[in-house]
Amino acid sequence: MSEQAMKVDGIEMQMENDMSDMKQNESRVWGVFAGGQSPDGAIQTMAFYPGVTTIDEGDTVVWALGGLEPHTVSFLSGTQPPAPESLEATIPVPCDSYNGTGVCSSGLLSPGQVFVLTFTKPGVYVYICEIHPGMQGIVVVQPKGTPYPKSQFDRQPGPKLQQDILALQDAINMHHVDTTSGANGTLVFNIAAGVSTEESVNVTLSAKQGENAQGFATLNVTAPGTLQVTVNVTGLSPNSTHPEHIHVGTCAAGGPILYPLNQLTAGSDGTASSVTIIRGPPTLLIASDGWFVNVHTGPTMAGTGSKPISCGDVVYSAAAYMRFIPEFLVVRTGDTVNWTNFSPQAIHTVSFLPAGMKIPGFPSPEALNAFGNNTSYNGTGYYNSGVLLPGQSYALTFTKPGIYTYICIIHDEMRMIGYIEVFPFTLNATTTAAPLIQLAIQQLRSVSPVGAAISQQVAEMNDTVLPAAIGSVALIGIASTMLAITFRKYKRLN
Incomplete structure (x- = not known):
């Protein structure tokens, strides 16, 4: 057996890539990385590598962190996840094996820790990171002795990881200091406390064997909790009607319906399009892996009407930038700085610590809650925004010249640090x-x-x-x- 060993934070995982001496009915152990990062740790990816793991009944999967950002590996069996910022999301629910029922969760994984789970029943199983919405993986469990797909042995995380990192660069480059006028000649500086990749992805719909229907779908989060899905298909029978859905799983393995989409009705030329608005909680985001768009024979899902005629796997590049943009800012006394968390997948803080104060641990009350008057800052005392959820902002007016350092308490180990230089307002x-x-x-x-x-x-x-x-x-x-x-x-x- 030829294997590729990968070591992250002291955890060596064997990524099997040769099936020349695979034996049927032999249980195996497979490795998956939770997250990844750029070389400097500034970009943390919100995906599992690989996103889809195909194993046999009785096989075991081992998860370890692929970067500095902590994650959970949580099989919820259809139950609703807790709020990402809650303590409940970080608590482990121990399991040695999983059969598609109940809840199994690693809790918050730290560097050096692993989560091990043996799968005892065939099925298509979805798992998530409970603290990062949209971070999702799939384990496809085949009956024992089923040959593994060839793709299972092309499991190096590098290409997809690099794709996810590069996808974030556009979002980083788009963010600059936005300055507006304040009272009495002062300025308001609007800066970013973290950004993420754009919540939009195009999906190619390929014709199933013996069919002609093909096209594309576009998934786009247009507002918090609002997902717009646009589908365009050609090659349909004239004037035919076709149900379509977003499913959990893959086109190859199948999987249950997650979101029904508005049906496609073809014109006389065999083309059809639809637009569906899906509404959910603010944590509704595009899954990093494990969704697919399926167009069915129709006109209903009864009998042979459920047969797929066109399908496409959703592969989304999810990553977050663990930096303030900009990291260094010059302002005057009386000016205001307004930080906004532009990352839908991560939470942050804006925290000014007095000299000698130890950085509060997360999730301690000192880290979670707001401290200080949170209106103006003169360089003294502990000022903390508390947890900034996606889209939330925090503002301070600076009243005393000096140079001030602030951090994100959650990501200080990743060097999420900012510097503000305050000059007297009396510049002329x-x-x-x-x-x-x-x-x-x-x-x-x-x-x-x-x-x-x-x-x-x-x-x-x-x-x-x-x-x-x-x-x-x-x-x-x-x-x-x-x-x-x-x-x-x-x-x-x-």
């Missing part, structure tokens, strides 16, 4: 940019190794042609931009 039209940037660098150098690296760029800044006198708003923009550029240079070099 005769202030020059270069000395101000020099001051920012000197102060930053004293509190962060990033500043020491940035200070090496001062000579380049001094050589930059800057206007001798500019308005304070423009000055802040120039300072922020130049510091952000050098900050990115530092990150590329390290």
